[in-house]
Amino acid sequence: MNISSPLDRVRIILSHTSHPGNIGAAARAMKTMGLSSLYLINPKAFPDKEADVRAVSARDILEKIRVCTALDEALDNTVLTAAMTARPRDLSHDVFNARQGARELLRYARQHPVALLFGTETSGLTTAEVSKCQMIIHIPANPEFTSLNLASAVQVMAYELRMALIENDEPVPLAGFPANFNELELLYAHLEQVMIASDFLDPQKPRLLMQRIRRLFGRARLEKEEVQILRGILTALGKRW
Amino acid sequence: MNISSPLDRVRIILSHTSHPGNIGAAARAMKTMGLSSLYLINPKAFPDKEADVRAVSARDILEKIRVCTALDEALDNTVLTAAMTARPRDLSHDVFNARQGARELLRYARQHPVALLFGTETSGLTTAEVSKCQMIIHIPANPEFTSLNLASAVQVMAYELRMALIENDEPVPLAGFPANFNELELLYAHLEQVMIASDFLDPQKPRLLMQRIRRLFGRARLEKEEVQILRGILTALGKRW
Numbered sequence: 001m002n003i004s005s006p007l008d009r010v011r012i013i014l015s016h017t018s019h020p021g022n023i024g025a026a027a028r029a030m031k032t033m034g035l036s037s038l039y040l041i042n043p044k045a046f047p048d049k050e051a052d053v054r055a056v057s058a059r060d061i062l063e064k065i066r067v068c069t070a071l072d073e074a075l076d077n078t079v080l081t082a083a084m085t086a087r088p089r090d091l092s093h094d095v096f097n098a099r100q101g102a103r104e105l106l107r108y109a110r111q112h113p114v115a116l117l118f119g120t121e122t123s124g125l126t127t128a129e130v131s132k133c134q135m136i137i138h139i140p141a142n143p144e145f146t147s148l149n150l151a152s153a154v155q156v157m158a159y160e161l162r163m164a165l166i167e168n169d170e171p172v173p174l175a176g177f178p179a180n181f182n183e184l185e186l187l188y189a190h191l192e193q194v195m196i197a198s199d200f201l202d203p204q205k206p207r208l209l210m211q212r213i214r215r216l217f218g219r220a221r222l223e224k225e226e227v228q229i230l231r232g233i234l235t236a237l238g239k240r241w
Numbered sequence: 242m243n244i245s246s247p248l249d250r251v252r253i254i255l256s257h258t259s260h261p262g263n264i265g266a267a268a269r270a271m272k273t274m275g276l277s278s279l280y281l282i283n284p285k286a287f288p289d290k291e292a293d294v295r296a297v298s299a300r301d302i303l304e305k306i307r308v309c310t311a312l313d314e315a316l317d318n319t320v321l322t323a324a325m326t327a328r329p330r331d332l333s334h335d336v337f338n339a340r341q342g343a344r345e346l347l348r349y350a351r352q353h354p355v356a357l358l359f360g361t362e363t364s365g366l367t368t369a370e371v372s373k374c375q376m377i378i379h380i381p382a383n384p385e386f387t388s389l390n391l392a393s394a395v396q397v398m399a400y401e402l403r404m405a406l407i408e409n410d411e412p413v414p415l416a417g418f419p420a421n422f423n424e425l426e427l428l429y430a431h432l433e434q435v436m437i438a439s440d441f442l443d444p445q446k447p448r449l450l451m452q453r454i455r456r457l458f459g460r461a462r463l464e465k466e467e468v469q470i471l472r473g474i475l476t477a478l479g480k481r482w
Contacts, residue, residue, distance in 0.1 A: 057386065140403055141273045145299070147273060147297070200474050200478070216461055216463065216467045232441060237435065
């Protein structure tokens, strides 16, 4: 596909990553969501076999990776960069959650390059690094255990960027062809007749039985074919009465 | 913290997982979002050192893990189960995306046990496994590369469940008391037996009939009392065969 997507303009930047496996896993996480632009700042080990293993089929992203020696180099030409952090800062920027942050980044990425900056596995980003960003994004987490794996954090953000891209146009599609009113009424009449014939329903004391049945099948939003199946069952069961 | 959370009632079930590292990484992903209930069905290797390594500080989840030999055992007592799948199915359920699906599961988890079922790393879930679920959830992904790592998929869903929990909007409350897995299986068995007795279903050529029935009633999210009514009808209709 050669059509340019806003996701092509979102750089993922990993600063001082310790474990090359996380770089590979981050590449895979990006590719599943349609991102492709990965930058590293002074990785401890890259290239590395463990990165290749964890990238699986996302090695094309590893091959195009940009390895930089300073943050400024990685941020070249970007218009907006978000620092990913779990900790509150003394001098804090506006803090967006993952969803809000992805939407905000994407607003810009529709026309301009933007970046998401991730710190090291153990200590995150430095204050100097955060100070070069324009916003902070945190991923809501269990307050008693906030330690997301680096590649998992990339996965969540890549997912939210993709969701931000496809929002507005994804209603749950119908799986089948819905039955219409007339078909449903015939089904209810058929069911009632069989229930009366089998003495399950006493027409003198119907209680709320048919209403409950209607409520049950109403919730199911029956399809045409399902009405046919149910009526087939009723015909088979009813034929000896 | 001893206050019960709806997230405590969400089971993550991993079926036939090949790599123990993914089990550990899934446990960590769950813990970061406040989930704790992990079930395994016939894992290839567990317990395993690689699972411990990847779990990092989430070993408490590994220690409480439930290892089952069959899906039915893992689904015991649940009222709603979602199958995680990337592939479209011939005979499909309604398909929710990750966000919609998490919200729907959480509606039920506020009072009842629910489950999220993940298949193997290579081939996902079997049709038989999907047929025991009431809904399908797919994580929106790059159509050219949909292969999320198993633990990454768990991370995205755990994240969406947490987001659903902290969202401000009032959930649509449940109107009745949902039937559980065991009651539903008894209903399906009863229905199948009556259909065979009445010659509607030929056990030699069952086609997809029982799957269609499961799909229909799965969509209805039957309540306890409704299962009783349906079984009452089947008993009344079946007694002369």
